[in-house]
Amino acid sequence: MTDYAIAGRNLTMQFGTFRANDDITLAVPAGERRALIGPNGAGKSTLFNLLAGQLRPTSGTVTLLGRDVTRVPAHRRARLGLARTFQLTDLLDELTVRENVQLTLAAQSSAHRVFWRPLGSVGTLAAEADAVLAQWDLGDFGDRLVRELAYGQQRILEIALAMSRNPQVLLLDEPTAGLSPADARKLTGLVAALPRTITVVMIEHDMEVAFTLSDQVSVLQQGRVIAAGTPDEVATDNRVLEAYLGEAADA
Numbered sequence: 001m002t003d004y005a006i007a008g009r010n011l012t013m014q015f016g017t018f019r020a021n022d023d024i025t026l027a028v029p030a031g032e033r034r035a036l037i038g039p040n041g042a043g044k045s046t047l048f049n050l051l052a053g054q055l056r057p058t059s060g061t062v063t064l065l066g067r068d069v070t071r072v073p074a075h076r077r078a079r080l081g082l083a084r085t086f087q088l089t090d091l092l093d094e095l096t097v098r099e100n101v102q103l104t105l106a107a108q109s110s111a112h113r114v115f116w117r118p119l120g121s122v123g124t125l126a127a128e129a130d131a132v133l134a135q136w137d138l139g140d141f142g143d144r145l146v147r148e149l150a151y152g153q154q155r156i157l158e159i160a161l162a163m164s165r166n167p168q169v170l171l172l173d174e175p176t177a178g179l180s181p182a183d184a185r186k187l188t189g190l191v192a193a194l195p196r197t198i199t200v201v202m203i204e205h206d207m208e209v210a211f212t213l214s215d216q217v218s219v220l221q222q223g224r225v226i227a228a229g230t231p232d233e234v235a236t237d238n239r240v241l242e243a244y245l246g247e248a249a250d251a
Contacts (some may be wrong), residue, residue: 003031003064005199006051006082006169010058013046020046021057022223028216031196035210036203038220039243042204045087045173049218051201052084052171053077065168081186083167087174087203089154093147097157098137100146101129104161135158136190154219156190163194170194172202176209184213188212211235219243 013020013049021043028034037046049055050061061070069077102125102180129169133139136156141149155175161172163174175191176184188209194200204210210229217250219227219234221243227234234240 002212004028005032005063006201007063008047008051008057009063010059011047011050012058012064013050013055014058014245019223021050023060024220024223024225026064026218026225028201030199030201032216033214034199034201035214035217035231036201036220037205037207037210037217041222043221043223044220046223048084048171048173052082061098078165078167081163081168082171083162083169085155085158085162085173085175087177088159089151091146091154091158091161093156094145096143096145097149098126098129098133098142100157100161101132101164102126103131104164105132108165121126132160132164149179150183152169152179152187155179155183156187159187159190163198167186167198169199169201173199174203174205176204176206184209207235 002137004027009025011021011024024047026047036047038044046055050057053069053072056071060165061068063069064077064082065081067080072080090114092103094227095103105125105128111134130139130142134144136159138153138157138160141153144159146154160173172191176187179187184206191200202213204213214231216228217231217234219240220227226243227237227239
């Protein structure tokens with residue numbers, strides 16, 4: 001699967017006798033937007049953790065930008081070009097918004113070796129952080145503590161931090177979960193504007209968001225991919241309707 005930005009082949013993840021993922025193959029070409037949907041407990045988060053490196057599969061392989069990373073831990077996959085967000089925000093809420101960005105930028109540069117100096121005094125970190133905040137419409141909040149931000153702003157900040165690592169592959173775990181309709185529309189617009197040099201794979205329960213942002217949709221149920229195709233194809237697939245509604249659509 002060397003032609004794909006990220007791919008999993010025959011992925012199985014077993015916890016005791018329970019198979020959270022069962023022989024899943026998923027291949028996402030460079031630049032594509034892929035949505036993963038399915039009922040609760042379908043295995044979406046487990047699959048994300050296998051792709052990102054938080055879990056190692058019981059069997060199967062994961063490739064990132066043509067490289068086998070099945071045994072490569074999450075922090076090394078990040079250095080190879082992968083970034084992800086989590087269903088629950090993973091931010092340093094006692095630091096300011098700017099400091100969160102500076103720490104992320106510092107981790108990718110030689111600045112992490114000069115930990116005894118204030119981050120703002122290291123090279124161009126302050127200017128780079130301000131540029132990131134401006135790009136994501138957070139420029140007015142740089143001096144605010146993260147815990148003081150509205151939840152929608154925290155979600156945007158988390159994606160901004162992921163993007164500040166200049167990833168080639170971005171995994172978004174329910175980016176609009178818990179957001180107001182206005183915040184969800186704003187975040188959807190920001191994700192839609194990402195350049196096509198970045199491959200995006202997202203878990204999303206909001207079907208409108210998933211279908212708006214994706215080129216292709218993969219549907220999981222009980223640890224398996226039961227359908228895949230364009231948003232229009234998936235929206236009319238009886239297997240998908242049965243998975244969500246418990247009954248197939250009328251023929």
